[in-house]
Amino acid sequence: MFSEVDPNPNEANMAAGIAAYRAGGHDGVVCFGGGSALDLGKMIALMVGQSVTVWELEDIGDWWTRADASKIAPIVAVPTTAGTGSEVGRAGVLTNSATHKKKIIFHPKLMPAVTICDPELTVGMPKFITAGTGMDALAHCLEAYCSPFYHPMSQGIALEGMRLVFENLPLAYAEPGNLEARAHMMSAAAMGAVAFQKGLGAIHSLSHPVGAVYNTHHGTTNAVVMPMVLDFNRPAIEERVGRAAAYLGIAGGFDGFRAAVMALRAELAIPESLGAMGVEAARLDELTEMALEDPSCGGNPVEMTRENTRTLYEACM
Numbered sequence: 001m002f003s004e005v006d007p008n009p010n011e012a013n014m015a016a017g018i019a020a021y022r023a024g025g026h027d028g029v030v031c032f033g034g035g036s037a038l039d040l041g042k043m044i045a046l047m048v049g050q051s052v053t054v055w056e057l058e059d060i061g062d063w064w065t066r067a068d069a070s071k072i073a074p075i076v077a078v079p080t081t082a083g084t085g086s087e088v089g090r091a092g093v094l095t096n097s098a099t100h101k102k103k104i105i106f107h108p109k110l111m112p113a114v115t116i117c118d119p120e121l122t123v124g125m126p127k128f129i130t131a132g133t134g135m136d137a138l139a140h141c142l143e144a145y146c147s148p149f150y151h152p153m154s155q156g157i158a159l160e161g162m163r164l165v166f167e168n169l170p171l172a173y174a175e176p177g178n179l180e181a182r183a184h185m186m187s188a189a190a191m192g193a194v195a196f197q198k199g200l201g202a203i204h205s206l207s208h209p210v211g212a213v214y215n216t217h218h219g220t221t222n223a224v225v226m227p228m229v230l231d232f233n234r235p236a237i238e239e240r241v242g243r244a245a246a247y248l249g250i251a252g253g254f255d256g257f258r259a260a261v262m263a264l265r266a267e268l269a270i271p272e273s274l275g276a277m278g279v280e281a282a283r284l285d286e287l288t289e290m291a292l293e294d295p296s297c298g299g300n301p302v303e304m305t306r307e308n309t310r311t312l313y314e315a316c317m
Contacts, residue, residue: 006036008102008218009040009093017040017043029044029045030078032078033079033080034079043105045073045110049073052067054094054105059104078116081189082130082182082185083135084136085137087112087189087190090111091104092110095212100213115190125176129217131219131269133219134188135268136219137161137169142162144195144196144199145159146233146240147196147200154195154196155198159247161188161192162188164184164187166260166264168188202229202300204222205295205300205304205309208296213283220270221277223265224270224273224274241257274313275317281317291304
C-alpha cells in the first residue's frame with residue numbers, strides 16, 4: 001500500500017512510489033483513487049524499470065519510443081472519482097516540482113490492462129470533489145468537441161458525454177447516494193478521456209499552470225475558466241456549439257449553452273473567478289508563458305498568442 005500522492009502529483013511522489021514498489025518485490029500496480037492516484041500509479045508502473053528520466057517521455061513527437069516497453073509493469077485502474085478518465089487513458093500528468101510545470105507523459109502501454117468502474121466507490125466523495133471532477137469530465141468532452149482536428153468518433157462520444165454530465169452531475173451532487181447518476185458520471189468521465197484523443201484547448205492550457213503554481217483542484221479550475229474560454233473561442237465554435245445545444249435540449253444556441261454552463265457552475269458552488277481561487281494578477285505574465293508552452297493550447301480552435309492569452313487570463317480574474 002502506497003498513498004503518498006499530492007493533489008497534483010510530482011516526481012518526488014513518483015520516486016517514493018518506485019522505492020516502495022522495489023522494496024516489496026512487486027510485479028504490477030493497482031491504481032485506486034482519483035485522477036491523482038491513477039496518474040501517479042501509472043507513472044510508477046512506467047518508470048520502475050527505465051533508464052531514461054520521466055521528463056524524456058513527455059508527450060512530444062515519438063519521445064515515447066525512448067522507453068523500454070518490456071519494463072513497463074501491468075496496470076489495473078479502479079477510479080473513485082468521476083472526472084479525469086485516466087482509467088482509460090495512455091498518459092499521465094506529472095508536475096515538475098522545480099519548475100512548477102505540468103507535463104503530460106505518454107506511452108501506449110500506460111493504458112490499464114483492467115479497469116473497474118464501480119459507482120459505489122464514488123458515493124463518499126466530498127461535494128466539492130463531486131463538482132470539480134464532474135466539471136473536469138465536461139471540460140474534456142467540450143474541448144474535444146470544439147477541437148478543430150478531424151476525429152468524428154471522438155466528436156460523437158464527446159457530445160453524448162456532455163449530455164450525461166448536464167443530466168446527471170446535478171443529481172450526483174444533490175443526492176450523493178444516487179447510484180444511477182454516479183454510474184452515468186463514471187461513463188461520462190471515461191468518454192471524456194476517450195474523446196480528447198481529438199484534442200484539448202485553452203481550458204486546459206490555462207488551468208494546468210494555475211494548478212501547478214497554486215495547487216488548485218484541476219477540475220474546479222477548468223470549471224472556473226470554462227465560460228471565458230467559450231467567449232474567447234466563440235468566432236470559431238458558435239455554430240458547432242449551437243448544434244450541441246440543440247442535441248442537449250438547450251434553447252438559444254451558443255448563448256443558451258453558455259448560460260447552461262453558468263447555471264451549472266452556480267448550482268455546484270464553483271468559484272466565480274481565478275481571483276477567488278487565490279490567483280494573483282502579478283503572476284499573470286508568468287502563467288501566460290506557461291500556458292503557451294502547454295501542449296493543450298495547440299488544440300484550441302482559436303490560435304493562442306501571448307497577447308490574447310494574457311487578455312484571456314485577465315477575463316478569468
